[in-house]
Every structure is written in C-alpha cells, then in structure tokens.
Amino acid sequence: MGNCLVLQTDFGLEDGAVSAMYGVAHTVNPTIRVENLTHDIPPYDIWVASYRLYQTVKYWPQGTVFVSVVDPGVGSNRRSIVCKTRSGHYIITPDNGSITHIMHYEGIEEIRGIDEVKSRLPHSEESHTFHGRDIYAYNGARLAVGEITFEELGALLPAESIKALPLVEAEKNGSILTGSIDVLDVRFGSLWSNIPSSYLKDVGVEPGDSLQVTIYHQGNKVYQNILLFAKSFADVSIGEPLVYINSLVNVGVAVNQDSFSKLYHIGTGIDWSLQVRKAPKVIFED
C-alpha cells in the first residue's frame, strides 16, 4: 500500500473538477487513497494556499503526497514543481509561491521541475486549462503509489529559483511583540498572527494577564483594546474578545462565539499587523 494523496484546490466541490482528479488518481492505481486538504481556497489566492499547506502538512504521515492547485497562470510558462520538505512530505504545485510558508517555516530539502510534456495524463495534450487533472493529480498519484520516484519526476532546481511571496517576520522589541495577521479561521472569524507563543513567555506574559492589542492596516491603527490572554474561549463571556494560543501555537485574537474579523473589519495578509504588549491588570467582572 502506497502513501496518501492529499488534494488542495480553489475549484470548489460544486462541479466535476475535483472528482475528475480523483478519477485520474484511481486510474493510475485503483488501490490509491485520496483525501482532501480543502477545495475552498479563495479563487487565485496563492497566499492562503501556501498557509493551508503550512497549517496541515505536518499532521500527515511522512511520505504523504500533497497536490496544491491554485493556478492563475495555468497554461502559461510558469513551471510545475515537486518538492520534498524537511519533514519528509512531498508537494506538487505550480511554481507560483504556493510553498512560501512551508519553505520559510518548515524547510525544503529538494525541489525538482516536472516535465509537463513527458509527465502528463495520456491523451490530454489538447487540454491546456486543467493541469490539476492532467499534470498534478496524475503525477501526484504516480508518486504516492510508487509508480515513479521523486527523482524521476524531473531535474533538480535551485531553491533560489523558486517563487516565494513576501513574508513579514514576527518581532520582539523589548516587551512589545509584533507580527503579521496571516490568515482567518474561516468558520469562527478568529485571526491568526505569526507571533509564536514562546514570545509571550519570553516577555513574561501568562494566561490570565491583560494585554494591550493594537492592529494596524498599512501602518494605520485600526483597532486597540485591552484583552484577556485566555487559555480557552470559555474563559471570557460570549461576545467578548480575547487573545489566545491557536492550534499552530501562535498568537490569535478572537471573540467568543462571534467573528473578530467581521465585528472589527480586520483582514489578513502582510498589510495587517498585530501588536501585543502587557497591559496594567484589569479586573474582569462576572
């Protein structure tokens, strides 16, 4: 039994596109196991695709093959690549920035270019707009079941030739912590920064402390308030905001049972930054 193939796209599940990818994988080998990361990446949003890989890949077994197809340049001369992460996972994707976060936070061992002429679904030459099916699912399946090796997929590419999106590093200036607001917890409206939990410890912040939270958009202050640093959402009343440690062990802000993002009109990306510092102790009344 081979490894799992895990698919991510911005295709949605409303039509037959993702199922055709599954079908191609099962045609490569009927015993293959195919699973999903998500197919609801906002259309063309390479940043979010990159983040979702970073959020998820490490929880899968080593050897798992990820295929990520958010591909506004499909059919153009952008390259198709396969990479092996330092954690022992494979990712097949267009070379358009989709492995930005994995490259930066987890590390890549090797990257190879996929030959789109030689390595594609037989008889798919006339189709130029569905590489998700004809190139990515096809090669992902072959790699997952061991029909082709990582090395056979293509020639080595230098890491510095790989496209990466700009990232902003989290910073610790004295007792002030700053980071970018990287992504939205879609269903619950919480906002995830790239400030690691360890930074809070470094400056002596503990659950139960009050924090002054400031949010900037393109350098302009758009939100400021004193929030409880809570261990769980249930530590504050319904409707109250909080600072918490998210499931990637980074700093997040949320509202218990409501959407921080919608209530305060806060977006995500490197234009949005979160600043956190210890505030004078505030007594939260019951």
Add this chain to the structure above:
Amino acid sequence: MGNCLVLQTDFGLEDGAVSAMYGVAHTVNPTIRVENLTHDIPPYDIWVASYRLYQTVKYWPQGTVFVSVVDPGVGSNRRSIVCKTRSGHYIITPDNGSITHIMHYEGIEEIRGIDEVKSRLPHSEESHTFHGRDIYAYNGARLAVGEITFEELGALLPAESIKALPLVEAEKNGSILTGSIDVLDVRFGSLWSNIPSSYLKDVGVEPGDSLQVTIYHQGNKVYQNILLFAKSFADVSIGEPLVYINSLVNVGVAVNQDSFSKLYHIGTGIDWSLQVRKAPKVIFED
C-alpha cells in the same frame, strides 16, 4: 482492517482543520479509513450535532467510531467522553449534550471519561483550542483501528452525570398528535418532527387523507392549513405543501420543490411544535 472513523464538526471545510484531523488519524495508522458525517453543523449548535448523530449513526456498521466536535467549551473543564450505543456504535465527543438524541431514542450501553492529559496527540500540550485534532481525532483513530480498547480510554461514568439537552416527547391526545419540530432538511427546506409514523396509523390516518396542520412557536399559533398526507412529494403540484413520512419514519412537512421553512418562516427546536389531526376530506383539483 479496523472500523471506520466518521467525523462530524462545525469547522467547515474551508481551511485545514478537518484535514489536520484526517492527518492525525492516518498518522495513528496509515490503513485507517476516515469518512465524514458533516462538517457544516451551524457553529456551536449542539442540538443539531446531536440530531445528526441520531439521524446517521444507525446506518453505519456496528463498531464504527464517530467523533463529533461541536465544542464551544473547548479548553474549559467540560469533560471528554466516549460512549458505546445500544446499537454497537462508538461516539467520542465533549460532554455537552451532543449525545442527547442518541441517548434518548437509541440508548447508551456505557459511557467513559477520556483522560485529556494521558490520551492526547503527543507534543500537543501547548494547544488548548483544537481538541478536535489533539484529543478527539487522535483517540477516535486509536479506537477505530484497535490500538486502544473502549475500556482503556477511561473510567466508567454514571449515565445520570452526562449532560443532556431538554427534549419534548411526541404526544397522542385522542386523535390529535403533537411533537416538536426537531430539525431542518437543510437543502430542501422541509421540517422534521418527532411524531412517529406509527401515531398516524394509530389514529387511522392513511396516505391520501387530508390533515389539519398547526404550528406553534412558544405556544403561539404561527401556521395553520389543510395539507394532503402524501406518500411522495410528487403527489402534490410543485409549490404545494404536504405532510409526509421522512427518512427516519417520522412526520414531516414540506413544499414540493420549495422551502416550507422559508416560505412560512418556521424554525426548529423545542420551542417549535407541530400539531396534526385528521381534517374533513378536501378534494384537490388538478
């Protein structure tokens, strides 16, 4: 080969949360088979989570392990439990009412408390807000593949210590049947009551009869009409309401190819009740 692990959450499929749960399960054992109940439970809606388990569990093979994570109290001191149903299925979930319907309508054989310190994904101690991944998927996978037994998951809990949401029983007063409107058939807008089909038989109602249907919200009448008791939606014209027997063999009300819930502004839960009685025969013209 072990049993299936079936996941239910209110996380949606837009981000990496559910995929991380799948990954954890596959890391426990790469041969595991994971499937979904639904991930679109309305956020924090424990009642609907409980109903969807009741609607679905019995159609899966005995031994199937269900993990249901609608968990507004994640990280608080609410307990994590695993139960064995009288039908031979397992459910792992927070102790917050998520097994209300199963407990009442199907019956529970045994309930155990899960030790959240001992039985959790290795190295996940710093994360307090994603028990779906760190505790529920992890232990669900171990139980499904037989890496741990039901008994080993934790100590017995008395049934009367388990949290249950209030239910309203269906009633038969002479020829008048009353029940709560428990849930919405989301895609089609039909409303499902807890009045069993057998009650209609008991009072001599047969397909083709006309029924007087009254709906109350918090005791106030909000809808009344004479409806055909139809065997199938196609027995009435498009746009016409009907009474029918739903897939759980309870009484439902619907509009053929439209939404009863939206057209008449009818909600669900124990505040909403449905009353049905035989009406004088009405001739439906073609």
Add this chain to the structure above:
Amino acid sequence: MGNCLVLQTDFGLEDGAVSAMYGVAHTVNPTIRVENLTHDIPPYDIWVASYRLYQTVKYWPQGTVFVSVVDPGVGSNRRSIVCKTRSGHYIITPDNGSITHIMHYEGIEEIRGIDEVKSRLPHSEESHTFHGRDIYAYNGARLAVGEITFEELGALLPAESIKALPLVEAEKNGSILTGSIDVLDVRFGSLWSNIPSSYLKDVGVEPGDSLQVTIYHQGNKVYQNILLFAKSFADVSIGEPLVYINSLVNVGVAVNQDSFSKLYHIGTGIDWSLQVRKAPKVIFED
C-alpha cells in the same frame, strides 16, 4: 477488492443524508471505497446532473459504479435504472433524464430496470422519500463489490424507453460555428459550449486568432464582442474576456480572474447559444 462507488446528489453535505448513504454502502461491505462526484447539483436540476456525469465518468477506471440521485419524482412511479456505458462504467439513477449527455456523447451498452420492492435496503419499506439511501446507495454498493451482477439487478429495458432531455447539436455552417451553452464552470464563472475544439481547426482558427463571439438567449442577441482565442487564461490581462478550449476539449468563454457569466448575465441550457466566427485580426496592446 471491488470497484469504487461514486456518489452524486443534490442533497448538499450540511446534514446526515450523504453520510447515511455512505453508511449503507459500508454496511453492504465494510471494505467498499466510496467517493464523491458532487453533492451540490442545484436542487432538482437533472440537466446539470446529466452534464456532471458526462464531465467526470470517463476519468474513472472501468467498472466504477456511479450513483446519481437528483430525483424530484422520488416515491412516484418513475423507474429506477442501472446502465452500462460504452466506456465500461455503471450508472444507477432515476429514469428522469440524468443520463442524457452520457447516452448522447458516450453511448450506452445496456439499460436495466431495478426492482424497487425486491432490491432495497432491508427494513426500509416505510420510507418513501429517501431512495438515495434505500435503493441507490444500497444497490450501487452491491454492484461495486460484486454482491450482485449488473444482470441480476433487473430486466433489460429498451433504450428508446429511457427518458432523455432535449439536446441541441453543435453546428458548422461555413465558417460560423454554433452550439448551446451547456454548463457553468461554477467557481470561475466560465461558460462551456458543446462546440468541439475540432470545429475550430476545421475552419482554420488557431490560438492567437481573434474571434467574433455572439451569444443568444431564446434567439435574441444578448452579447457580442471580439475575443482572443487564447491557449491559456494568462494570455490575456486580468479582467479581459477570452475564448479557450476547456477540459472536455470544447469551446468555452471566460474572463481572466473574473466571472463571464456574472459580468454579462449569461445563463446555461439549450435556450442559450454561442456563435463563434473568425474576426479581422485585432492587435491586443500590452
């Protein structure tokens, strides 16, 4: 190991309906592999269900069993059928037009009627409104794992007795190509016609040529413009329309990173037709 069972419905994934179908399939045989085509067919839209089968079936291995349940007539006297396609796939569905495109474009080898009394989920006799679970998933699973043969599912039906929706053929009149706008690429808003790519070649059109595109609704002209016939979306600027060859190797129209359908209010179905002809060469400026 048997063949895959692939499910398509208009049930959505918000409640327990699809999971109950999965459960029934796993109860038939716990080793079965069940996958999805889509569950987001617009409610009652048999045309789209038929198109999605046509779009997807051929990418799955021979022997795959498809179950398609878009079934406004559930519980009425419409028949349940199983067909074997010329490509070696099986489809189980109500006889309501759901195999229109497959029948026309791929060809059917044999069609049989399913006995809804004999071949149904045991103890499901009282449920008349969920044949997806009680008849289709149940029989699909039995066929996929080899518990019953195609022949045993029911008696042969004459092809001419099978319900088909009206189709409009693509036409080539001199250098003018006309076809129907069959379906929407839901996520990206592109429109797919039934004009084969080969027709463009026949009239000497090549990538880089300019085409005059006219769209008619019920015979009335609703759109006309000169568009580039591009090999990939990236050949035009963001926001610009184009003609391209879609993943079924038919002619489509799109807007790079926007929705052609929404921008120009274009729908789908046989009332909508697309006309394409070579235009005088236009220079597209950078």
